[in-house]
Amino acid sequence: MSSRTRDEIIYENLHAAIFEVQLPPGTRLPEDELAETFGVSRTGIRKVLQRLAHERLVDIIPNRGASVAQPSVKEAREVFAARRMIECAALPQVIGHARPAQIKALGAIMLKEDEAQLAGNRAAAIRYSGEFHLALIRIADNDTLAHFLGELVARSSLIIATYGAPIAVSCRHSEHEQILDLISNRATAEAVAWMDQHLLSVERSCSFAQEEAEPDLKTILGSIAQRGTGLA
Amino acid sequence: MSSRTRDEIIYENLHAAIFEVQLPPGTRLPEDELAETFGVSRTGIRKVLQRLAHERLVDIIPNRGASVAQPSVKEAREVFAARRMIECAALPQVIGHARPAQIKALGAIMLKEDEAQLAGNRAAAIRYSGEFHLALIRIADNDTLAHFLGELVARSSLIIATYGAPIAVSCRHSEHEQILDLISNRATAEAVAWMDQHLLSVERSCSFAQEEAEPDLKTILGSIAQRGTGLA
DNA sequence: TTATTAAAAATTGTATACAAAGTTTCGCGA
DNA sequence: TCGCGAAACTTTGTATACAATTTTTAATAA
Numbered sequence: 001m002s003s004r005t006r007d008e009i010i011y012e013n014l015h016a017a018i019f020e021v022q023l024p025p026g027t028r029l030p031e032d033e034l035a036e037t038f039g040v041s042r043t044g045i046r047k048v049l050q051r052l053a054h055e056r057l058v059d060i061i062p063n064r065g066a067s068v069a070q071p072s073v074k075e076a077r078e079v080f081a082a083r084r085m086i087e088c089a090a091l092p093q094v095i096g097h098a099r100p101a102q103i104k105a106l107g108a109i110m111l112k113e114d115e116a117q118l119a120g121n122r123a124a125a126i127r128y129s130g131e132f133h134l135a136l137i138r139i140a141d142n143d144t145l146a147h148f149l150g151e152l153v154a155r156s157s158l159i160i161a162t163y164g165a166p167i168a169v170s171c172r173h174s175e176h177e178q179i180l181d182l183i184s185n186r187a188t189a190e191a192v193a194w195m196d197q198h199l200l201s202v203e204r205s206c207s208f209a210q211e212e213a214e215p216d217l218k219t220i221l222g223s224i225a226q227r228g229t230g231l232a
Numbered sequence: 233m234s235s236r237t238r239d240e241i242i243y244e245n246l247h248a249a250i251f252e253v254q255l256p257p258g259t260r261l262p263e264d265e266l267a268e269t270f271g272v273s274r275t276g277i278r279k280v281l282q283r284l285a286h287e288r289l290v291d292i293i294p295n296r297g298a299s300v301a302q303p304s305v306k307e308a309r310e311v312f313a314a315r316r317m318i319e320c321a322a323l324p325q326v327i328g329h330a331r332p333a334q335i336k337a338l339g340a341i342m343l344k345e346d347e348a349q350l351a352g353n354r355a356a357a358i359r360y361s362g363e364f365h366l367a368l369i370r371i372a373d374n375d376t377l378a379h380f381l382g383e384l385v386a387r388s389s390l391i392i393a394t395y396g397a398p399i400a401v402s403c404r405h406s407e408h409e410q411i412l413d414l415i416s417n418r419a420t421a422e423a424v425a426w427m428d429q430h431l432l433s434v435e436r437s438c439s440f441a442q443e444e445a446e447p448d449l450k451t452i453l454g455s456i457a458q459r460g461t462g463l464a
Numbered sequence: 465t466t467a468t469t470a471a472a473a474a475t476t477g478t479a480t481a482c483a484a485a486g487t488t489t490c491g492c493g494a
Numbered sequence: 495t496c497g498c499g500a501a502a503c504t505t506t507g508t509a510t511a512c513a514a515t516t517t518t519t520a521a522t523a524a
Contacts, residue, residue: 043509043510062515064516065516
């Protein structure tokens with residue numbers, strides 16, 4: 001499998017670094033620095049940055065360069081709403097196609113996620129948690145849909161990094177276990193309901209309140225002024 | 233609205249040309265030729281081609297350049313399956329949010345599509361037909377989802393160009409009218425059922441049979457051999 | 465001290481040059 | 495005539511150079 005071209009490798013590295021929150025939201029990504037790091041010219045880097053921008057994992061502002069994306073609250077809600085629609089809608093297909101070996105593989109991923117959690121390996125926990133959702137939808141044998149969900153899962157990581165409670169890491173293991181049970185029992189309706197609740201609970205674990213209202217400069221300045229301006 | 237950078241304009245031009253089947257699937261897109269056409273260097277063209285490749289509107293084969301994508305049968309089925317999931321799942325949201333002005337706007341698009349059909353303006357008919365589906369989902373106020381559907385709708389155009397009957401142009405006007413009626417009456421369940429049927433009927437209007445089976449060289453050669461090899 | 469402005473530095477945008485890979489053409493031999 | 499192979503040509507891949515823009519720094523005046 002050496003079809004992994006050099007661009008591909010750079011992409012995978014950057015993607016993983018962002019997905020696993022080694023590069024937190026907002027981190028600047030100067031072309032020169034990346035080019036030097038990966039030992040290529042800016043040309044190759046730009047291509048990768050464009051791709052990541054298209055996946056909404058980095059923001060590119062014209063003439064001002066790239067940085068790890070900082071999803072807005074609206075975007076965060078959209079991503080979770082889209083995930084609920086797609087993952088729930090695909091679940092019947094998943095259950096229809098699921099073979100024992102695939103369910104076993106899901107269990108293995110879940111186990112690794114659990115191990116990573118216990119070991120305090122945050123990056124691995126995030127990776128396996130996302131991998132669980134992706135391995136799940138891949139059973140539906142729809143690459144197009146799986147590709148979309150891949151983007152949404154990666155963006156979810158950025159969202160949780162931005163708005164999530166510092167401790168809560170993405171998905172709770174027990175919920176994945178529950179969904180897996182329902183799938184292997186072919187309990188479609190219950191599985192869909194659980195998946196919906198699972199994704200809602202992840203969304204609820206984020207605190208969007210602070211930015212729910214547009215950051216209002218006047219309000220902020222007003223509250224500062226209250227503390228006394230020294231004027232008058 | 234002069235925030236349309238030069239790349240953006242090139243992208244929009246190429247996208248429209250592909251979407252409206254002015255550049256049929258399989259058309260080669262040499263960088264030099266495009267660069268000359270748009271009066272820029274290859275650098276700018278490559279960026280646009282990469283973007284279109286990410287949207288699966290063009291295929292890029294390393295060292296062999298870009299061409300308008302030719303969706304496989306599997307990909308075609310995936311795209312329609314994804315559209316059914318997304319458009320049906322979003323419909324409740326659409327109906328919940330729909331304001332009279334928006335429904336009126338949908339009606340206007342439908343009218344233009346109808347006019348284009350009658351005038352035999354195939355490109356405009358395709359454009360408005362896609363625009364109807366996009367305007368519809370935009371009512372749900374989820375840019376993320378609308379963006380995904382935008383890609384799926386454009387790919388649908390390529391699919392229909394590749395597998396569709398020469399006469400049948402995308403969506404039948406009457407079906408759009410029916411869906412619009414059900415939405416304005418807030419008949420959610422019926423609207424979802426109609427949307428599902430509508431998308432299925434578009435899919436069924438394509439003839440995937442020829443390529444449904446993997447193009448099997450041995451079979452083809454065998455049937456040729458049957459006609460007599462002249463050997464022995 | 466603070467605000468304003470100009471110059472300098474850093475960063476991105478775009479074109480061009482050269483290298484690498486692929487395609488075509490032409491000629492040679494069977 | 496047909497098949498094979500090499501050279502010429504075409505096209506893409508990558509790096510580098512220079513232009514344009516933005517950001518930072520420094521200096522000056524209120």
